[in-house]
Amino acid sequence: MTVSQANAIKAAEKYLSMGAFSRSGLIQQLSSKHGEGFPRADAVYAVDHLSVDWNLQAVRAAKQHLAERSFSREGLIHQLKARYGDGFTHAEALYGVEGTGLL
Numbered sequence: 001m002t003v004s005q006a007n008a009i010k011a012a013e014k015y016l017s018m019g020a021f022s023r024s025g026l027i028q029q030l031s032s033k034h035g036e037g038f039p040r041a042d043a044v045y046a047v048d049h050l051s052v053d054w055n056l057q058a059v060r061a062a063k064q065h066l067a068e069r070s071f072s073r074e075g076l077i078h079q080l081k082a083r084y085g086d087g088f089t090h091a092e093a094l095y096g097v098e099g100t101g102l103l
Contacts, residue, residue, distance in 0.1 A: 001045075008038045008046035016052065020060035022080075023047055024087040058088045058096025066102060073097060 008030055015021060015029055029035040030043035038046070058080055065071060065079055079085045080093035088096065 002042070004038060004042045005045045005049075008036070008042045009049060011036050011038070012043075012046045012050055016050070016057075020057045020064060020086075022057060022061070022087040022089075022092065023052070023054055028087070054088070054092050055095040055099070058086075058092040059099030060096075061086050061088070062096035062100045066100060076100075 011030055012026055015026060021029065026047050027040070027043045030038045030046060031040040036043075061080060062076055065076060071079065076097050077090075077093045080088045080096050081090055086093075
């Protein structure tokens with residue numbers, strides 16, 4: 001493991017402790033010039049070397065969204081799946097919405 005990969009893992013763990021992320025969203029956050037700026041390969045390495053339940057991350061994200069504003073079921077699914085939203089897969093978004101117990 002390179003120093004950059006180890007630092008990317010630490011950064012990923014920090015982000016996950018602060019909020020909910022999809023796999024693709026976390027990779028984007030780690031590799032974006034507006035995020036941490038790690039090389040994309042190191043961001044992917046970091047995310048792939050963490051033990052993350054992406055379904056539970058989707059539930060966390062759905063609950064965070066509902067705490068901030070009102071959504072229809074379909075609107076929340078769209079927000080969770082959107083490329084410029086959370087970036088969860090369709091199955092993860094459905095799990096997240098169902099996991100809120102609110103919709």
